[in-house]
Amino acid sequence: MPDAQELESYIRRKFAENVGLTEAELFSEDLSLSALITRSERMTNSVDLMEAFARTSNGLRKDFGLRVRLPALSLDTPVSKVLAVFMGEVTNPERKSA
Amino acid sequence: MGLGHDLQSITELEAARALREPDVFFTAAELAHFERAANPEQSLAAGFSAKEALFKALPAVDGWFWTDAELVHDARHAPRFRFHGTLAAHVAREGLQVAVSLSHSGGFVSTVVLVTRAPSP
Numbered sequence: 001m002p003d004a005q006e007l008e009s010y011i012r013r014k015f016a017e018n019v020g021l022t023e024a025e026l027f028s029e030d031l032s033l034s035a036l037i038t039r040s041e042r043m044t045n046s047v048d049l050m051e052a053f054a055r056t057s058n059g060l061r062k063d064f065g066l067r068v069r070l071p072a073l074s075l076d077t078p079v080s081k082v083l084a085v086f087m088g089e090v091t092n093p094e095r096k097s098a
Numbered sequence: 099m100g101l102g103h104d105l106q107s108i109t110e111l112e113a114a115r116a117l118r119e120p121d122v123f124f125t126a127a128e129l130a131h132f133e134r135a136a137n138p139e140q141s142l143a144a145g146f147s148a149k150e151a152l153f154k155a156l157p158a159v160d161g162w163f164w165t166d167a168e169l170v171h172d173a174r175h176a177p178r179f180r181f182h183g184t185l186a187a188h189v190a191r192e193g194l195q196v197a198v199s200l201s202h203s204g205g206f207v208s209t210v211v212l213v214t215r216a217p218s219p
């Protein structure tokens with residue numbers, strides 16, 4: 001099982017891949033979810049945003065056997081908060097897949 | 099009182115494959131219901147729309163997940179929410195009642211959610 005730092009690195013990378021921005025673009029400015037939708041050429045609405053986060057969640061399940069539920073967050077939420085929720089999910093031992 | 103409305107294109111959900119994994123955005127029971135529906139894509143879009151409308155209707159509640167708001171249907175197929183986890187605790191603590199209405203036409207699903215306080219006994 002990877003440690004927390006490896007998992008955080010994985011989630012950051014997958015977030016960036018799935019929204020179509022670089023990690024630097026996403027996290028150096030700590031973009032809000034609405035700004036993320038505006039900046040990304042791949043996304044136009046909340047369906048695209050949820051799909052991108054769901055892809056990251058599914059990757060965690062497939063690659064590490066970890067289950068992550070998607071948080072209900074407003075569009076002014078910074079992406080660092082989403083990362084923190086994902087980290088809370090993957091470091092919670094009760095959230096491991098059966 | 100809180101009121102939320104959402105209008106969702108059914109087509110927009112068709113390409114969303116990752117959202118169909120159980121216990122990520124939808125519960126396994128919700129996904130099974132969508133699959134059994136006469137029009138599964140329309141039913142999936144309705145599920146997404148209902149959660150978005152609920153989010154708009156609720157006062158800010160920190161720390162809940164989309165799977166905490168499970169869309170279920172009664173014997174007459176009328177939709178309602180069954181709450182879990184943090185959201186269930188909040189709804190019970192605040193004495194909230196949540197009503198949901200779904201409609202679809204012309205490739206769109208429209209949802210209205212009304213949140214009210216239950217009358218004191």
